[in-house]
Amino acid sequence: MSRLFISLYLDEDVNVLVADLLRAKGFDAITARDARQLHATDAEQLVYAVGQCRTLVTHNRTDFEELVQSYFDSEQMHYGVIFAVRRSPQEIAQRLLAILNQVTFDEMHNQVRYI
Template identity: 60%
Template sequence: MSDLFLHLYLDEDVHVLIADLIRARGFAATTTRDAALLTLADNDQLTYAASQGMTLVTHNRDDFEQLAEAFFAAGQPHAGIIIAVRRPPYEIARRLLVVLNDVPRDEMINQLRYI
């Protein structure tokens, strides 16, 4: 996978089927289960995703909006956060594919997007 495209990191609230659907389209997606980090706190999840250059996908709007602000205030970069409204996995995957096809990796740095 090219450095041009996002590598998604799905937190444990996001259905693992979504990662399979994304991978089937040729994009990179890792779940907290894949990374063996299921019980890590939200801050640690974002720190891990940032350290790996992965854009975090979550349903947890409240916590991750606050974390995005905290990272910004501390000057701590991350590879982006995508907050997905809870929908069926196929619909979330469809929306993520739009982002994956339209947003280059460097444009997601320190960004917070909603789908």
């Protein structure tokens, strides 16, 4: 699959306002609430993101770093994971916009970014 822009999936720990701010700039961003994935396990969240060809955005670095490592070890593909330090929704959205404007969908495959 080849397309230009990254589509984001924000897990339930990320403020829904972040998705609203990104959509207002024309980017594709959904939340766990939008996807009816509230209370899904971390592994289920990542499986959902992969199934939807979306980059996952989370604050949960510890658990998702282990999941990403297991994907790497088993040579499974994902569409990227972005770990966001807890900041205001506006600041997180600004940091994500920097990635969305500089990194293509294909470049984000199996990548991990920290913002």
